[in-house]
Amino acid sequence: MNNEDLNLFSIARLKELFGTPEQGNDDFIICDPHEPLQQSMFRFPSKLNAYIIGICMGGTGKLSINLNEFEVSAGMMVINFPENIIQIKSISDDLEMRAFIVSENFLREMHIDMRNLVPIYVEFKNRSCLKLNDEEMHSLKLYTELLEEALTMPDAKYTKEVIQKLSGAMVYRISSILNKEEFIHQADDSSAQSRRELIFKRFMELVSDHHKEQRNVGFYASKLSITPKYLSTLIKEVSGKTAADWIDEFVILEAKALLRYSDKSIQEIAYILNFSTQSFFGKYFKHHTGMSPGAYKLQES
CATH class of the missing domain: 2.60.120.280 (Regulatory protein AraC)
Known part of the structure; x- marks a missing residue:
């Protein structure tokens, strides 16, 4: 591509x-x-x-x-x-x-x-x-x-x-x-549960749209007009993962796809994903995957 x-x-x-x-x-x-x-x-x-x-x-x-x-x-x-x-x-x-x-x-x-x-x-x-x-x-x-x-x-x-x-x-x-399915927990009928899950849905839409530019939980909390602490607590309660976990999952998936399928250099991919330097991107990627971007690209080539 x-x-x-x-x-x-x-x-x-x-x-x-x-x-x-x-x-x-x-x-x-x-x-x-x-x-x-x-x-x-x-x-x-x-x-x-x-x-x-x-x-x-x-x-x-x-x-x-x-x-x-x-x-x-x-x-x-x-x-x-x-x-x-x-x-x-x-x-x-x-x-x-x-x-x-x-x-x-x-x-x-x-x-x-x-x-x-x-x-x-x-x-x-x-x-x-x-x-x-x-x-x-x-x-x-x-x-x-x-x-x-x-x-x-x-x-x-x-x-x-x-x-x-x-x-x-x-x-x-x-x-x-x-x-x-027995593993699907039915949602609580209370209005509070409904609001939490609607916030989760909107959060996931925002992450899907903005994960390449924004990795800060505060950005998404601001968009939802709630505090970062409340957003993190709410997302954890609804999904079992923190807000930061979901953001990182989207970013790493995008990075892996670009490393595996595009002809972009690691520096270019770091730029696309809004990392200030290739070094910062490399540390972020290795922290979440256990290997460097170069090693992952070589492994998948």
């Missing part, structure tokens, strides 16, 4: 590249990773400013999400968040998979309860894959078939409304599957 950032796609851009403008609005699209063009778009590490929900009906594939590799097979669901780095490493010839891509705006319009999504986010941020049981797989396949049928209806009345309702129902079904 020659640009200083990873490939960044929007749903509108994907629809333009795939030649599928008929698929509703720019908040929702269905992709087939087996299609050569659609697979090639994610051949290199990329970011998509939307949620990806992949349902595998057959075959196998290998994905990299945040530089962690996952093997996907029949009966599995893949979840990818907007700030994640995703790459398709390989797929089998018999892969049968559909990727539903929905925007944050779409979820808001569907009135998805963010108090339930916060624990899901914390658990699946790096886990990404889930094995479905037969009943869950059957229900999601039905939604898939109905949506694809709706999308192929030529000039049908209320097509957009049908797609919105069906995709909304599917998102709710997936949310219920995830919330049923």
Whole structure:
């Protein structure tokens, strides 16, 4: 990659590249990773400013999400968040998979309860894959078939409304599957818990947007109109990690991706990530990974 950032796609851009403008609005699209063009778009590490929900009906594939590799097979669901780095490493010839891509705006319009999504986010941020049981797989396949049928209806009345309702129902079904997992702790119904988790969500959005320029907890606390101490305590209570831990995780992931996949020098990467010197970046990277940027780049080359 020659640009200083990873490939960044929007749903509108994907629809333009795939030649599928008929698929509703720019908040929702269905992709087939087996299609050569659609697979090639994610051949290199990329970011998509939307949620990806992949349902595998057959075959196998290998994905990299945040530089962690996952093997996907029949009966599995893949979840990818907007700030994640995703790459398709390989797929089998018999892969049968559909990727539903929905925007944050779409979820808001569907009135998805963010108090339930916060624990899901914390658990699946790096886990990404889930094995479905037969009943869950059957229900999601039905939604898939109905949506694809709706999308192929030529000039049908209320097509957009049908797609919105069906995709909304599917998102709710997936949310219920995830919330049923025994390791997901249901959110407290109190207004205080709701506010804490909404602050966490906003904090993660800010870190996703600003981690390359700002590593100071005080910056994010100021944006949220709370004190750094309160923010650190709140983030720890909600997610099990401190605010500083989350910031460092984003920065290190970005650094690793640039070291592994770009042709930038270490000095250039230090500049991109707003470190005052290459030496300071090197010490920061080694503190969090146990190796120098040069050693990591050499190891991954």
